[in-house]
Amino acid sequence: MSNPQPIASRQSVLLDVARRLSSTQNLVELVDHILQRSREVMDCEVCSVLLPDGPSEDLLIRSTLDPINAMEVRVPKGKGIAGDVFSTKKAVNIEDALSDPRHFRPASDQSDLVTRAMVTIPLLDGDRCLGVMQAINPNHGSSFTPQDVEMFETFGSLIAVTLMRLESQKKAIQEAETRQQLSLASEIQNSFLPSPQVRLGEVAVETFYEPASEVGGDFYFWHQIDDGKILLGVGDVCGKGLPAALDMARGTTLIASTAHLCATMNLAEWMATLNKRLCGVMKAGRFIAINAMLVCPKSRRVWLCCAGLPGAQVFDGKAWREVATPGNAPLGISCAARYSETSLPLSTGRQWMLYTDGILEVQNSAGEYFEDRAFAATLQEAGGGEGFLPHLVSQWLTFARGSSYQDDATILAITDHSPPAPDELALSCHPDTLRLVRQFIETWSAYHGLNDEFTGLLVLGCDEVMSNICKYAYCSSSSERTAACRMESSAGAVRILIEHYGAGITNEDFQKLVAPPSIECRIGGLGLHVISEIFDRVDFRREEGRSVIELVKHL
Structure with a gap:
């Protein structure tokens, strides 16, 4: 039996470890260094660090017995002395671990070490346990002394601070990577959207697009067709974030690749065709709501087909009113879904508006929905003319100020600039x-x-x-x-x-x-x-x- 290391020597090791811990950023290197120096501090055969493996909270063991790439040793959540300390957040000093009913035998069976005395301490961040450390078999006696435990807890507090710092750094890096990925996803997503303003002959298109986050599930589209028709619309993908952005990309791509079919089929038939193709590529439970409009400047007709979104609004020269259209199921749910359309003269109104439900569902600080009274009042205030969309958007943003609305919002406005026929x-x-x-x-x-x-x-x-x-x-x-x-x-x-x-x-x-x-x-x-x-x-x-x-x- 060797004499215990002098206190001064142990404190010197602690200071050296503290300097090293403040500079390292690599978790693997840090754990290896902790294990080697902790064995010096505790003057024992083996030291181990047990860190939780994600949400499962199983503890993964890393000890001085194992090389860097050793096979993973896992202690299930709540098992063993380590699991008990992790749960209770209280240190345990045991003279004979093998006889303790909490001992997790499978872990010790994977090594040739005969475990006798063991001290186990929690690595704490306030009330949160970051992991545990164990020292096994002191070289200077049959058990660890209270002084050993106190020294080990001091050492453990240094480790906990370092683990918190590394965790914070890792989180910051992950957040930066996520922001970069979201920024890239937003850039890619925007590439699927056409120009927000365009003049297509006598028809002018103007849009407002406000995603709730960097990537959204709303979109708008317009496509000129060879026979002179114009296909326009807005869409809303269920869900949010990257999954919604991917479905948005699928939807806009399929719309672009099938728009030419509107030259030979009516709008309802095109929607049914688009629905079948979306059913083939979208996961179960996901869908896209679309409000589509087909304009034929030659015949001066408009066709509307609404699937899961509010109906179109038209300004008839005196007031805005909602166009009565048949209700249709959102796309991507059932291949057997049928779709109906409404046909009107383009002259029904000089201006038309399609929009997603994010416009209506935003709440103000008092909990009132924009749909309740403000939407209709704002439209009538705006009236017709080129300034109606900026006025509507301005009032909507003012209404939403101070609220935490969580849905994307999109408006597509169409203005017919054809000179009116004399009456x-x-x-x-x-x-x-x-x-x-x-x-x-x-x-x-x-x-x-x-x-x-x-x-x-x-x-x-x-x-x-x-x-x-x-x-x-x-x-x-x-x-x-x-x-x-x-x-x-x-x-x-x-x-x-x-x-x-x-x-x-x-x-x-x-x-x-x-x-x-x-x-x-x-x-x-x-x-x-x-x-x-x-x-x-x-x-x-x-x-x-x-x-x-x-x-x-x-x-």
Whole structure:
């Protein structure tokens, strides 16, 4: 039995270890150094450090018996004397570890060491245990003295401080790496988004995109198609972070690769095709909500298909209102999902807006949702024009100030800059001016997206009315043969008002003249039957010295 090391010698070792601990940053090198110097401090056969292995809290043993790349020795959570000290955070000094019921025999069986006396101490950071250290079999006696334990705890406090420093450094490095990865992911993600502002012929597109974190699950898209159509929309991927960003990349890629199909299929069919492809690449339980819009400047029509997002808003010249669209399931859930669309004239409004639910669901500091009252009020305040989106965004950001909203928010605004077709025509009633009425109706109908068959019926009916006015309303000596034609579109109908200052007929006259059809009438003959068949409502009246003919045809 050797004499115990002098206290001064042990303290010298402690000071040397402290200097080394303050400079090292490599955990493996640190543990090896700790083990070698701790054996000097404790003057024993073996010293071990047992550190928890992540969330399992199993303890991994590293001792002076093992080389650097030794096979891993694991003590399950709560097992052995070390597990007990790790749990209770109290040091234990035992003269005969083999006879202690807490002894974890599998660990000692993996070495030739015969364990006798053992002191085990916790490495503490306040109330948190970072691991434990063990000293086994003192060289200077059959057991460790209280002085040995005190020295070992002093040594352990140095180790705990160093482990905390390394843990903090490791965390800082990991956070820096995460920020770098997120920054790269954000840069990559943004590469999938098109320009936030673009002019596509007479259609201007402007967007607002605000991810809740560096990488988001929202996106927007616009694609010009060969036949002149424009496919636009916004999307919202379920979840957040990198998984949502990856699904966003999948979604935008598939949208870009299938957009050309809208040249030959309707919007609902395209959504069904996109859904099937997304079902093939997305993991179970994940999905993408999309609100898509297909614009055809040539036919002046708009198609909307909404799958899991709020409906589109349109400014009709007086107020913003939500477009009624069928509800559809988000994409990527079921290959069998069916999709429906709504078709409207592009002239329904000069401005349209698609947006994700992050716009509506943001809360202010009082816990109120933007959707409750502020959204509708802000839209009506903004009105139409180029400044409506900046106004909406400004009010939304002001509303959200001081809150911790956690959802991405996206807006895509579309403005139609096509010069509007005139809705009123003044002319002189002569047969050679009837072509002006035909051109006027055709131009107005084209702007409002009416099909050729419907337009042809309007032209035919108005041509009959104007012909009758030219023939019968004015006497041959009349020099003032003025007339006017005004067209209006309302919910589901077209209304035409034709006014003149010549002789007119009443509704009673009209009913007599059109029934029975075999009677030849002085005014218009069978032309009045054509008028009555084409229009759903015909009204003849006098107003303020002029004759007014009102014609209504349902769409």
